[in-house]
Amino acid sequence: MSSKYNYHITHFVYSAPCISNLFYDRGIEIAFAGSSNVGKSSAINILTNQKNLARTGKKPGSTKLINFFEVEPGIRLVDLPGYGYAKVPVALKSQWQYGINEYLQKRESLKGLVVLIDIRHTIKYLDKCIIQFAVELNLPVFILLNKADKITACARQAQLNNVRKNIPSIQGKGDVEVEIFSSWQMLGVNKLKQKLDSWFSSGRKINSLI
Ligand SMILES: Nc1nc2c(ncn2[C@@H]2O[C@H](COP(=O)(O)OP(=O)(O)O)[C@@H](O)[C@H]2O)c(=O)[nH]1
Ligand SMILES: [Mg+2]
Incomplete structure (x- = not known):
């Protein structure tokens, strides 16, 4: 499948230690969120x-930086710090959460959020929070049920249906889609590319009107 953007030439541009220290807020970016190690x-x-x-x-929980990657000028992917790792002290955890929420809320160039969830586990409280928060901010969300290689095709489908039905208080409002994913088996990668293509392209149209 061909893609509008050449994701293969993406390169690292910047690591931000915290929200108050971010890369200039122009262009379009899509962020990847989820618990540590997902x-x-x-x-x-x-x-x-x-x-x-x-x-x-x-080591889970060790990535505290917000990492920015550029696909082409003005088109970026963002690797957010993982949230909710059990062994991290509560104070630090809430500091990260606060940072992520602030990023979602204030970042003008952010046009979509990819949330990764382990397909083997039920959706966690912090996942629900971030999805809910994004919906309230009118930010479209693409949920990837990752590590699908770990379970059978039948179990994958069951979990997909289950998550689609149970995303809390989102039915009927918000732009939230769910797909099966596996980096190891390259499952769902084309669907992810299509989604990113559409977010980047519609963001460009809007930017050109401003
Ligand atoms: N089975 C399986 N393991 C994966 C997959 N994606 C990542 N992992 C493993 O999960 C661990 C954490 O991956 P990483 O990408 O560092 O997670 P992050 O902390 O969310 O950035 C690593 O050991 C990966 O090899 C996948 O699709 N399937
Ligand atoms: Mg990571």
Whole structure:
């Protein structure tokens, strides 16, 4: 499947230690969120066909930076810090959450949010919070049920139906879609590209009208 953007030439541009220290807020960006170790960095790597663009498999919870990658000038992917890792002290956890919420709320160039969830687990409280928050901000959400390679095709479909039915208080409002994903088996990668293409393209149209 051909894509409007050449994700393979994506390159790292910037790491921000905190929200008050961000890259200039122009152009269009799409952020990847999810708990630590769910596979955010792996998804960015598979999308861009680069083994080590986003660092993967580090100690859970150790990625506290917001990492920016440029697909082409003004078109960016953002690897957000993982939230909710159990061993992180509560104070630090809420600091990250606050940072992510602030980023979602204030970032003008943010035009879509990809949320990764482990397909084997039920959707967690913090996932629900971030999805709900994005919906309230009118930000479209694409949920990827990741690590689908770990379960059978039948179980995948059941979980997909289940999540689609149970996304809390979202039915009827908000732009939220759910798909099966696996970086390891390249499952759902084309659907992700299509979604990013559409977000980037509609963001460009809006920007050109401003
Ligand atoms: N089975 C399976 N493991 C994955 C997949 N994606 C990532 N992982 C593994 O999950 C761990 C965490 O991945 P990483 O991308 O660093 O997660 P992040 O903390 O969300 O950025 C690594 O050991 C990856 O190899 C996947 O699609 N399937
Ligand atoms: Mg990561």
